[in-house]
Each structure stands twice: as C-alpha cells, then as structure tokens.
Amino acid sequence: MTAQANPQAARVVLEQVSKRFGQTLAVDQVSLAIEPGELVTLLGPSGCGKTTTLRMVAGLETVGGGRIFIGDAEVTHLPPNARDVTMVFQSYALFPHLTVFENVAYGLRVLKRSEAEVQQAVRNVLELVGMPGLEGRSPSALSGGQQQRVAVARALVMQPKVLLFDEPLSNLDAKLRKRMREEIRLLQQRLGITAIYVTHDQAEALAISDRIVVMDRGRTSQIGSPLELYKAPANRFVAEFIGEANFLPAQLESVADGWAGIRIGPQRLRVQSRPLAVGPVTVLARPEAIRIQTGGEGLAGTIQKVSYLGSSADYTVETDLGSVLVTDYAMPGGVLSAGTAVRLEFLPHGVYPLPGAS
Ligand SMILES: Nc1ncnc2c1ncn2[C@@H]1O[C@H](COP(=O)(O)OP(=O)(O)O)[C@@H](O)[C@H]1O
Numbered sequence: 001m002t003a004q005a006n007p008q009a010a011r012v013v014l015e016q017v018s019k020r021f022g023q024t025l026a027v028d029q030v031s032l033a034i035e036p037g038e039l040v041t042l043l044g045p046s047g048c049g050k051t052t053t054l055r056m057v058a059g060l061e062t063v064g065g066g067r068i069f070i071g072d073a074e075v076t077h078l079p080p081n082a083r084d085v086t087m088v089f090q091s092y093a094l095f096p097h098l099t100v101f102e103n104v105a106y107g108l109r110v111l112k113r114s115e116a117e118v119q120q121a122v123r124n125v126l127e128l129v130g131m132p133g134l135e136g137r138s139p140s141a142l143s144g145g146q147q148q149r150v151a152v153a154r155a156l157v158m159q160p161k162v163l164l165f166d167e168p169l170s171n172l173d174a175k176l177r178k179r180m181r182e183e184i185r186l187l188q189q190r191l192g193i194t195a196i197y198v199t200h201d202q203a204e205a206l207a208i209s210d211r212i213v214v215m216d217r218g219r220t221s222q223i224g225s226p227l228e229l230y231k232a233p234a235n236r237f238v239a240e241f242i243g244e245a246n247f248l249p250a251q252l253e254s255v256a257d258g259w260a261g262i263r264i265g266p267q268r269l270r271v272q273s274r275p276l277a278v279g280p281v282t283v284l285a286r287p288e289a290i291r292i293q294t295g296g297e298g299l300a301g302t303i304q305k306v307s308y309l310g311s312s313a314d315y316t317v318e319t320d321l322g323s324v325l326v327t328d329y330a331m332p333g334g335v336l337s338a339g340t341a342v343r344l345e346f347l348p349h350g351v352y353p354l355p356g357a358s
C-alpha cells in the first residue's frame with residue numbers, strides 16, 4: 001500500500017540540535033528534515049544518542065542547542081503537550097490497573113472530550129490496530145504483541161502530527177518483532193503520518209524505513225534510503241552497521257563518471273564508486289555478492305568454516321587478502337566442506353570502494 005497524502009502530517013526539522021549531560025555530548029549538532037508522511041529511523045549502537053534526540057523532539061528533554069520545528073512552528077522550548085506528538089515506548093508504559101479501553105482513552109479523558117467522542121475514537125483506533133473485542137481486558141491478560149498494539153492505539157487516538165517510537169519491539173520475540181514491524185509500517189503508511197522510529201536493529205531499520213539516519217557517538221554518520229546505505233555506505237562505520245560486510249585491500253586503477261576500475265587479488269572489475277584517488281583502497285564486499293567455486297580464475301582460498309542455514313550457506317574462506325565471509329544462496333554444487341580449495345569471484349553489484357586507504 002502506498003502512502004496517502006494526509007493533510008495533518010507535518011514536516012519535522014532539526015537544525016543543529018545538541019544535548020550535553022555533564023561531560024557527555026549525547027547529541028552533537030544533528031540536522032535532519034523529515035517530510036510529511038515519511039518514516040525516518042534513527043539507527044545506531046547503544047549510547048549513540050537516539051533516545052535523547054527523540055525525547056528532544058517530544059519535548060521530554062530540554063534542547064541544549066539548535067532548533068526543532070514541527071509543521072510551520074518552532075517547538076524548541078514548548079512543553080510536550082503543546083507539540084502534537086505522541087511517543088510509543090519500549091516498555092509500552094500501559095497503566096496496569098486500567099482496562100484496554102481506558103488505557104487508550106486516557107489522553108482523551110485528560111482533554112475532557114465528551115463520552116460519545118471517546119467511545120467512538122477508542123473503538124475506531126482499536127479496530128485499526130486489529131484489537132476489537134478486547135476493550136474490557138486488563139493489560140496483564142494480553143500477550144506482548146497485544147500490549148504493543150494497545151500502546152500504538154493509545155498514541156494514535158490523539159491524532160498526533162508526529163508519531164515517535166523508541167525501540168517499540170524490543171520486548172517481543174524475534175518472530176513477533178518481524179510481524180509487528182510490518183504492522184506498524186502498514187499503519188503508518190495507511191494513515192500517512194510522519195514518524196520517527198528509533199532502533200539499534202539494522203534489519204528492523206532496513207525493513208521499516210523510508211530513510212535511515214545512522215548515528216555514531218551523537219553525530220549523524222549518514223542519512224539515506226535503506227538501499228543507498230547498503231549500496232553506497234559513506235564510511236566503514238555505516239558499512240559495518242548495515243548488513244554483513246567484508247573489508248578487503250584492493251587497488252583502484254581508474255575512476256571516471258561514477259565508475260571505478262579496481263583490482264581485488266587477481267580479479268579486475270568495474271564498480272560504481274564515488275570520486276576517489278587512484279591507488280590502494282579498502283573495498284566493501286557484501287558476502288552475498290561473492291561467487292564461490294571449486295575452479296576458475298578468482299581469488300584463491302581455503303574454506304575454514306561452513307554454516308549451513310537451509311536456504312543458504314555461509315563460508316569463511318582464508319585468502320591472501322584475509323578472511324572472507326561468503327553467503328551462497330544458489331548452492332549449485334551442494335554444500336562445500338571445510339578444507340576445500342576454492343576460488344572467489346566478486347560480483348560488481350556488491351563491491352564498493354570506501355574512502356581511505358587500507
Ligand atoms: N539523563 C541522562 N543523564 C546523563 N547521561 C545521559 C542521560 N540520558 C542519556 N545519557 C547519556 O547520553 C548518551 C546517549 O544516550 P541515549 O540517547 O539514551 O542513547 P541511545 O538511545 O542511542 O542508546 C549516553 O552516553 C547516555 O549514557
């Protein structure tokens with residue numbers, strides 16, 4: 001389903017936003033423009049400043065420096081309830097003594113909305129998140145996934161301009177996490193609501209986002225679509241964080257018009273590249289873009305380790321350039337065993353030269 005234009009949806013702009021806690025510069029001049037109806041994920045390791053950034057957008061944390069805009073208004077110093085944003089927390093933060101209905105109704109009751117309006121809005125939103133019929137339950141009688149849906153419903157019922165998610169799926173098992181992230185994404189697209197989503201899980205970020213902001217020690221390391229980050233990481237940090245990656249020494253022999261001629265071991269290939277100087281480089285080689293064969297002209301190596309994963313096999317191959325991880329989905333020759341002498345052929349679509357010599 002494609003996103004619909006939602007006249008309520010707001011643009012969110014962060015202009016050089018910073019936050020210091022004592023000696024810790026938690027957020028360091030983060031600038032970012034999120035378009036109406038877009039879902040942007042803040043992705044990075046624990047402690048890189050994701051939650052602090054989100055809490056400043058929500059107004060739950062004072063802004064140390066810079067400015068924040070929601071829609072046409074500057075909100076930098078406005079209290080949370082004057083910002084038209086709602087947040088879904090990792091812990092769900094449901095009230096244990098209230099029913100599902102009253103948990104969802106809570107914000108509307110605070111605003112003293114009429115009973116008829118509350119009834120209508122809560123029922124609509126519970127239906128929207130796929131939970132009709134459970135209004136009378138207490139949160140403790142719900143599964144983790146259902147509690148998560150109630151938390152989302154409680155945020156949506158306020159019809160915010162912006163929805164904020166802070167690691168909303170961390171308390172769920174892997175299978176449910178996958179399903180819930182799809183549900184959140186579908187809902188967000190259907191409603192056309194602007195959303196900022198925080199996670200440290202790169203697979204989740206790739207699956208759910210229009211764009212991803214990779215954060216490293218309080219700074220934005222790269223901002224781009226999932227495909228851009230995967231295909232053209234700006235640096236090694238991003239390449240390591242998004243997907244599996246090999247980093248191999250190579251020679252950059254020519255560069256022109258966005259293409260580079262490179263040599264990896266015995267193999268020459270032409271790959272897409274940003275402008276770089278000719279000479280030694282480090283190339284990123286994705287494991288699934290390396291063909292492993294028992295013959296041919298490629299980089300010679302010996303299989304050290306095999307993991308058979310059902311639809312694919314992972315090989316660790318020792319070569320003159322170092323250890324190389326290869327993921328083979330095709331397995332035309334069946335699964336190869338440890339100790340086998342192999343040749344590795346690099347496929348151009350999964351190879352990308354990185355700035356900085358090896
Ligand atoms: N209230 C606080 N007081 C002191 N330090 C904090 C506080 N909140 C966060 N920090 C520090 O700021 C940095 C960023 O934290 P946080 O935004 O929670 O990161 P993330 O959500 O990416 O894990 C960390 O070093 C953390 O310890």
Ligand SMILES: [Mg+2]
Pocket residue numbers: 050051052
């Ligand atoms: Mg956090």
